[in-house]
Amino acid sequence: MTLGGKALSDASDTAALERELARAGALIGPILEELLPSGRQDFLSDAVWYHLGTGGKRVRPAICLLTCERLGGEPSRALYFAAAVEILHNMLLIHDDLEDGDTIRRDQEAVWVRYGARNAVNVGDYMLSVAYGAVLKSPVPDAARARLAQAFAEALETTCRGQALDLNWRGRADLTVRDYLEMVTLKTGRYMALGMVGGGIIAGLSDDALAPLEQLGACLGAAFQIRDDLIDLTAGKGRGGVTGNDIREGKCSILYAHAVSAAKPPDRETLIRIMRKPRQDTTDADVARVHDVYRRTGSLQFADEQAERLVARAFETIERIPAADKEFFRRLTRYMVSRTR
């Protein structure tokens, strides 16, 4: 299987990378259909495909396949693992929306709104079992398969640990930027690295050689989340154009983490009071006031600088990845941090 071929060597800009990602991502379509047959009357497949069909660019599985190839592996051996990463990503979104009470995902009703909370929980558990089964179907030696399964389980565990902090730190008055970075690294780091790490395992990398991929994932995950925090204030996050969702939910964004440390009274008290308001009581004027505090404390600029710092660290890390084509990882980094969903 060749993912790039001639076209790849021309892929010197973001548009070319996007085409390459789209082409690689499309390869897992048949595997997803095999693992999760559509059209079954089982009260599962409708919800699964409703969610899988609501967009999503299959970026994560594409990264897995392309990383495997760039590291000298055979990407066809990574198809099941790539599909598992995509299924994991989507089941986490289904559970996340329920946990956060988010009613809209990719400008459509969230699964829990359309199929009920009880089905959303069970469908997510089901998808996880299928994802885990897919990892074990990877056509690689037993020892590599065990490493893939271990990486998968660890990524899920770490993500849930980060999510626990995210859910329970809302409106916390003594939240620091350090806390935020801890939370976001747990929540997104391993998970963002998972496709690359899996691609690396399938390409036969040693644990030492995998380390920079894990570090790159941690940088990308945090940078991506910071961009996401900023996008929530400007364009909104695929929630029907609603902005300031994180403020309504009281989520510990980097903006809140910075502002709650930097703001002086009475701004600080206002900020905390609004973040702790129940979602339905938070008005548009409240969101505007918080946004104003963020501006005056320099939190927006701070967030931008942090994202840039993480990108710089990502670029340093890429130098240690044992791949001839390091430019691929650099382009990927720029793409992940710049893209809106």
Added chain:
Amino acid sequence: MTLGGKALSDASDTAALERELARAGALIGPILEELLPSGRQDFLSDAVWYHLGTGGKRVRPAICLLTCERLGGEPSRALYFAAAVEILHNMLLIHDDLEDGDTIRRDQEAVWVRYGARNAVNVGDYMLSVAYGAVLKSPVPDAARARLAQAFAEALETTCRGQALDLNWRGRADLTVRDYLEMVTLKTGRYMALGMVGGGIIAGLSDDALAPLEQLGACLGAAFQIRDDLIDLTAGKGRGGVTGNDIREGKCSILYAHAVSAAKPPDRETLIRIMRKPRQDTTDADVARVHDVYRRTGSLQFADEQAERLVARAFETIERIPAADKEFFRRLTRYMVSRTR
């Protein structure tokens, strides 16, 4: 590691089996503590141990260890897998209670009531990741470990498929006993067999030799569920003495499946109407009326007969298990079907 020793050979009755199960179940305590350290300030371990500490007899891990031993395996190699089975069991209960809206579990508040629905979802996901990780820690050759992981993923997948039917068939007017048995076999069969199958894999059994363990699990799971349906009407299921919970929830119990086929008008219409009522609108008088329909249609006796039929099939299946001590599996069958929780 020897689980029985001299005491075992005396274990000719249920009390002795219970002692043996308790002794074996206690062995996973240190493993659970290693996998899920208590007392962490991580918004996970409190909820995990609140739930793990609310009773539960560690019967499932004990069955895993004792089966491994009876099949000639070394039970110390099965400790991680046994712990994984226990963690899976408990995370499913946490998610089930949320899905069913059950507020009480083992006569205490359910996790979702105490820690909120969002934490209940995430804590369950976290426990699942830890259980997966535990399976992979099993000190067995890579190929056996891959089989253990496969069995684990399949059991979860099948359970979720059964749960999807259970959640969405409530108050169904054309439910048959056949439908019920399909649902309950999916929901409990693989899951009940999992500990035994894992013990068998670790003992080195071939896939052919594992088949009777899977079949025994299917019989035991269905028989256990039928007993559970009956217990719900009489003693209640650890829900603060409340009986008729299944009727209040409109769950497809074997009693409902039988009665809705056997009842004549107007009993049938009354039955369906009450089962479809929202939980909070179902009165004690409604429960009594349904109970009365069950009595008059002979559904209680039918359920008893079905449970006995399954036990008979379990006994036949046990003859094909490649263990010298078949009496252990017979005693286990009697115990699982007779015990109240």
